[in-house]
Amino acid sequence: MKDKDQRKRSASTIQRSKRLLSLGMVLSLMASLFAGCSSSADQAEASGGTAPQGDVTLVIGAYSVVKDSVQDIIPLFQKKWKEETGQTVTFQESYEASGTQARAIVGGFEADVALLSLEGDIDKLTKAELVNKDWKDKPDGGMITTSVAVIGTRERNPLGIRSFADLAKPGVKVLYPNPKTSGGAQWDINAIYGAGLKESEREEGKKDPAFAKAFLESVHANIESLDKSGRASMAAFEYGVGDALVTYENELVARIKKGAKYEVVVPDDTILIENPAAVVDRNVDKHGTREVAEAFLDFLWSQQAQEVFAENGFRPTNPEVYAKFEKDYPVPSGLFDIEYLGGWGEVRDTLYSKRGIWYQVLAGI
Amino acid sequence: MQTSWLRHKGWTYGFRTTVLLYFVVLIVLPITGVYVYAFSEGWTPFWESISDPIAWKAVLLTLKLALIATVINVLIGTMIAWVLVRYRFVGRTILNSLVDLPFALPTAVGGLMILLLLGPNSWIGGLAERLGFDIVFHQPAIVIAMVFVTFPFVIRAIQPLLEEMDGSAEEASYTLGASRSTTFFKVILPQITPGIAGGAMLAFSRALAEFGAVVLVAGNIPAKTLTASVFIYGEVESDNNLGAAAVSVLLLTLSLLILWIINRVQRRGRRE
Numbered sequence: 001m002k003d004k005d006q007r008k009r010s011a012s013t014i015q016r017s018k019r020l021l022s023l024g025m026v027l028s029l030m031a032s033l034f035a036g037c038s039s040s041a042d043q044a045e046a047s048g049g050t051a052p053q054g055d056v057t058l059v060i061g062a063y064s065v066v067k068d069s070v071q072d073i074i075p076l077f078q079k080k081w082k083e084e085t086g087q088t089v090t091f092q093e094s095y096e097a098s099g100t101q102a103r104a105i106v107g108g109f110e111a112d113v114a115l116l117s118l119e120g121d122i123d124k125l126t127k128a129e130l131v132n133k134d135w136k137d138k139p140d141g142g143m144i145t146t147s148v149a150v151i152g153t154r155e156r157n158p159l160g161i162r163s164f165a166d167l168a169k170p171g172v173k174v175l176y177p178n179p180k181t182s183g184g185a186q187w188d189i190n191a192i193y194g195a196g197l198k199e200s201e202r203e204e205g206k207k208d209p210a211f212a213k214a215f216l217e218s219v220h221a222n223i224e225s226l227d228k229s230g231r232a233s234m235a236a237f238e239y240g241v242g243d244a245l246v247t248y249e250n251e252l253v254a255r256i257k258k259g260a261k262y263e264v265v266v267p268d269d270t271i272l273i274e275n276p277a278a279v280v281d282r283n284v285d286k287h288g289t290r291e292v293a294e295a296f297l298d299f300l301w302s303q304q305a306q307e308v309f310a311e312n313g314f315r316p317t318n319p320e321v322y323a324k325f326e327k328d329y330p331v332p333s334g335l336f337d338i339e340y341l342g343g344w345g346e347v348r349d350t351l352y353s354k355r356g357i358w359y360q361v362l363a364g365i
Numbered sequence: 366m367q368t369s370w371l372r373h374k375g376w377t378y379g380f381r382t383t384v385l386l387y388f389v390v391l392i393v394l395p396i397t398g399v400y401v402y403a404f405s406e407g408w409t410p411f412w413e414s415i416s417d418p419i420a421w422k423a424v425l426l427t428l429k430l431a432l433i434a435t436v437i438n439v440l441i442g443t444m445i446a447w448v449l450v451r452y453r454f455v456g457r458t459i460l461n462s463l464v465d466l467p468f469a470l471p472t473a474v475g476g477l478m479i480l481l482l483l484g485p486n487s488w489i490g491g492l493a494e495r496l497g498f499d500i501v502f503h504q505p506a507i508v509i510a511m512v513f514v515t516f517p518f519v520i521r522a523i524q525p526l527l528e529e530m531d532g533s534a535e536e537a538s539y540t541l542g543a544s545r546s547t548t549f550f551k552v553i554l555p556q557i558t559p560g561i562a563g564g565a566m567l568a569f570s571r572a573l574a575e576f577g578a579v580v581l582v583a584g585n586i587p588a589k590t591l592t593a594s595v596f597i598y599g600e601v602e603s604d605n606n607l608g609a610a611a612v613s614v615l616l617l618t619l620s621l622l623i624l625w626i627i628n629r630v631q632r633r634g635r636r637e
Contacts, residue, residue: 099602178585180599225502225584226591228598232581240485241502354605362587363419 061111063098099183149191253313269334403610414611431572434511442519476581510578515568522564
């Protein structure tokens with residue numbers, strides 16, 4: 001039995017890695033073309049300058065939502081690194097949905113630093129022995145930003161939605177992405193399920209998974225569209241579909257900053273979203289970029305970088321920076337984290353396994 | 366001499382081998398791969414994947430909607446082909462070239478246009494909403510997306526038949542006093558039926574597999590608006606490759622059957 005399991009896993013990894021290898025090849029081809037273009041410019045700069053001990057290139061594999069922040073942080077880091085070491089750091093960046101990015105890295109995309117939307121995706125990298133198991137020893141358990149799951153409504157919140165329970169009211173059209181197609185959407189479903197657990201605690205005095213499942217079902221009964229990704233949900237909402245969408249606070253804040261007229265409803269009971277980053281150990285050792293990669297990762301916790309995150313809608317993990325932005329990011333009274341649901345392992349086994357709770361809700365069993 | 370060297374038998378063999386190899390590498394290998402992979406762990410896991418209610422309901426829904434889209438395309442496509450061949454009017458050639466555009470457009474763009482034009486903020490979508498039915502994110506939008514994507518098939522299959530049609534049979538029919546409708550149904554229609562059938566089946570199998578446009582305009586809710594292609598995508602994304610392969614096999618087998626039937630129908634049409 002175990003043997004069979006093993007074989008199954010290895011067969012599917014081979015299949016997957018084959019597919020991703022080709023993707024990785026295309027990506028790295030593009031990356032090398034890109035590098036070819038930029039390195040000549042760097043050389044010109046270097047020849048006139050301070051005689052650095054060779055310039056260095058850092059490959060970033062990140063999830064798409066964090067793109068704006070990373071692109072603001074990179075120049076800050078380049079400046080700092082140049083001042084400290086005289087080296088010029090060139091960046092190659094790739095932005096994909098978190099799960100896709102994780103699979104691309106496993107399949108051969110040689111990222112030095114990975115920024116992903118959930119721990120489970122970094123776990124894919126540790127499982128492939130790309131990232132060492134000690135990645136959580138960094139500050140805040142390896143998490144660079146946090147956010148909360150929120151509800152976005154139309155201007156002035158015409159339906160008076162205050163909590164996830166309000167989404168179950170008759171006639172409310174709800175949007176959220178499908179965690180089957182978007183790993184990041186697991187946060188949204190975790191939030192609704194967890195809010196159900198909280199409710200059961202208040203009513204019955206203990207966490208009741210059956211109650212939470214029924215709660216999730218009642219919200220799901222109002223689903224208008226189960227989109228491919230968080231971005232697709234947002235797009236549908238922008239085209240006028242639905243009354244409310246469940247998404248990350250930072251997604252919604254970023255939209256509103258660009259002029260969209262939505263309301264951010266932070267429910268009292270909601271989940272703390274934590275986004276990890278890690279150095280991809282095997283790749284930095286191969287490229288000889290460990291020093292600069294570690295420095296970049298540490299820089300993500302610096303005051304400067306954390307402020308950039310905060311301005312882009314994330315809740316900073318750095319307490320000083322958080323204090324500065326506190327009024328923008330009030331802490332909801334019933335905030336819980338993934339441990340409240342038993343941790344990622346438990347969530348993967350009960351909610352998102354093959355015939356797990358999410359499947360049952362989808363299939364209406 | 367050079368010419369005899371060029372005429373060497375090896376060239377023919379080489380050419381044939383290249384073509385065959387090309388065919389095997391590009392078409393046979395990947396498709397066989399899907400079949401082999403789907404059954405790599407035996408019949409039971411395959412059956413489990415297929416008998417999952419979400420899976421088979423997605424396949425059934427796709428079959429139903431693709432069938433509706435095909436019927437619409439047969440009716441509209443026949444009319445359009447008729448107009449393009451039989452009538453002469455300003456802009457006919459431009460219209461004729463426009464027919465193929467859905468093939469040139471990424472289907473996701475087609476989906477986006479449907480969202481823009483029929484979404485709740487557009488006047489058509491607004492009107493439909495006031496009349497009490499939904500288009501976008503419900504089944505009608507999926508059918509519209511499928512019709513859009515498979516639009517050229519029927520037209521392009523009928524056009525050459527209409528153009529080559531011998532006018533004498535039609536004239537004889539009129540001379541013998543048959544009405545226009547009788548002439549159409551008894552004389553013209555039988556001659557273009559193989560084209561209609563071939564075009565319709567191509568359109569049908571293409572509609573079965575449509576993803577890019579559908580994923581944008583469908584709500585993707587199991588048993589209501591989740592089509593097979595989107596279901597397969599979901600399985601791949603959640604690392605259940607076996608489930609994806611199993612449903613793919615179901616779709617592939619259906620498409621293979623359909624293509625084989627087209628071939629039969631067309632061959633019979635030619636013989637007649």
